[in-house]
Amino acid sequence: MSPPVVAVPAAAADGLDAACRWLDGMNAEVRTDARVVPLESLAGWHCDAGAGVIEHASGRFFRVEGLRVEYPGHEVPTWDQPIINQWDVGVLGVLARELDGRVELLVQAKPEPGNCNGVQISPTVQATRSNYTQVHGGRPVPYLRHFTEAPPGAVLADVLQSEHGSWFLRKYNRNMVVRVHGDVEVLPGFRWLPIEVLHGLLAVDDLVNMDTRTVLSCLPSGPAGRTSVHSLQDVLSWITEVRSRREISSATLPLNELSGWERRGGRIRHVTGRYFEVIGVEVRAAGREVARWSQPMFAARGTGLVALLLTRVEGVPHVLLQLRREPGLAGGAELAPTVQCTPALYEDAPELRRPPFLDDVLAADATAIRFDTTLSDEGGRFYHTRSRHVIVETERQVEHPDFRWVAAHQLDQLLWHSGYLNVQARSLVACLRSLEPALRAVGDR
């Protein structure tokens, strides 16, 4: 793997080289092969063609259910879809340390069955609660006690944040950053990376995984200018107003009764071939551990696009966010990127109205594109599912009734709390911070 061609502080350049060599070595050492198989043949899972729910024989892990969504006034006012119901709250935890004034994070090179490549950079800990409380037995999760037994004052971030609201039903993960002092043993597959190096690696396609990106977004960044287009109270008031409308509602229903979806060729697919499919995967992991298992996965049709318009007001970076209602979000609406869609849908389905600002992003001048990397969605549930992450700088501070310019320092305030930014917005916030030295510092709030 070649180091990315990005502007990084000189001190980080060597680190980038070293990190790329480490990842090459890890790819040679560990390997996860995932083979797509018919849902009917998934060992251990109840998923006959007539199944109303796909679930594991043990009742563990997660279930795929059917959902009927009502969204009056929306372009598509009602639709059916499969959705993942995973009631367990996971911990996504990153250990941080300061070394000679530099912040370093302990990351793991981890393969996942859904990855389109080999290993990706993962948090120190990425575990579900039933996993780490070992109710089902199994080996202890490395480094977990640093998170579950963090001393007062050591916690830099600890917040429940939503996962994909279109594919998960009310799923939340606990995003944690804990500061450690003194020595921590570095286990095989783990490595301390300076935060500048991690920021540099974000510019490599499919390398820093989604869980790492969301934790990075929750890390407090340094204080920026106090200027903002809207006061934080006015941003919060906008969120409250939209949420109080309760415009989206949903109810579960059996998978085999979903309108517009069919079970064909061992998968569940939309009759138009659009959106996503539910597929079966047989996994064979080799390396330090050998394991085999089967599981259903979601596979998106087409690469997604998540994009931010970025502008500066009196030098303070602002991004344009929308409030997006997604059926799986418990609060009903969260702040989302300027653009969040699958662009191919608007070529294949011209009856759909193009989302606002999509063309501003797709037609942006190369000099205005500050970030453009395709990154993977969570490889434990999503198969070869990727989104192009784009940040476009503009001087056109356009206003739109359904969008607001939010200052970077306001994002920091919002990310201290649960449920304000959706996972796509958080992923882009991590990318944004990689661009903005002023936003990089790690400090207490």
Added chain:
Amino acid sequence: MSPPVVAVPAAAADGLDAACRWLDGMNAEVRTDARVVPLESLAGWHCDAGAGVIEHASGRFFRVEGLRVEYPGHEVPTWDQPIINQWDVGVLGVLARELDGRVELLVQAKPEPGNCNGVQISPTVQATRSNYTQVHGGRPVPYLRHFTEAPPGAVLADVLQSEHGSWFLRKYNRNMVVRVHGDVEVLPGFRWLPIEVLHGLLAVDDLVNMDTRTVLSCLPSGPAGRTSVHSLQDVLSWITEVRSRREISSATLPLNELSGWERRGGRIRHVTGRYFEVIGVEVRAAGREVARWSQPMFAARGTGLVALLLTRVEGVPHVLLQLRREPGLAGGAELAPTVQCTPALYEDAPELRRPPFLDDVLAADATAIRFDTTLSDEGGRFYHTRSRHVIVETERQVEHPDFRWVAAHQLDQLLWHSGYLNVQARSLVACLRSLEPALRAVGDR
């Protein structure tokens, strides 16, 4: 009505007298009679003895459903109960103005069928969304446009907050305070009250209604000392940790299948006679408007107790809060008062373990009791349902694993956001601020 015997600023004493005279006048003018009738006889409601759900024939207003709660590890690990499902989000809005440096709030003297007395002090606006969007016709809600069309910068508070998590299923109200400049017509039944007067009136039993108390709690208070026993990050981390355990879950089931509950004498009651009853009420309102309607209501058995232990750390007031899981809370756990229970339950049911700190409150020395007033729960849904509100000052800064001392200025930060403090805690925060001049100032955050 006599003005309360409380220490108020001299300027507020006259205001208290005047407010009491106004309320006496309002009680002579408007009147709401509520007569308890059998559920079977409620006009317009489907509630035969065999009904699985009690609902209005029009599908409007709210429904009473059955709920089965699972709470493993709790003293009572599973129970059934009726619960109110009201999907509509209400607006509880108070207009504020500054006059000669004094903050005044526009309140309404409003009767409600559940009130044990006559009128109580209510917010400027107390309306459900379907009410104020007039989807069902009806007259416009006075003052509503000040809230729905508040200009930027005028909003002092705007946040969705939970209602009773034991009696409402995921019900949220939008708590708003909006500042107005210039003249606003004062309609009959409304009055500007200086905030000191409103604080003084909190010391009168059953006078300042629950909706007013929750809005008052969301009003930003002045900056207090920065000292705190725990950092805000550590308080948030505690909340995140408890919420991520997902220890409480529930599912609806038909009312006539609830274990431990019976339909008898036209009501739904627990077989032990404890907890609460679902009753029918026929309402006749007379005054400026004449109206008659019928509705089901919840009637608590016994007076509740909600209490805060208060201490000072380097002069900064701190209160002792617990994280309480309630079946109707969407987030599963919110900060609750030091004590929140029905004390009579522990006399009648000695098999129940007495809640922590209950005896510290019940046996508190009179000189330590800073606040002690019995206040009504929401009179639109709860019949003669009241809680004694107590604040006890202590020098014993006891630690308990399930409780935290939280500084008053931290409450202010938390109340800026949805879902951190339950309605009982918010009600007590309003009472606390009435005691603490340093907490009274209204400013921007």
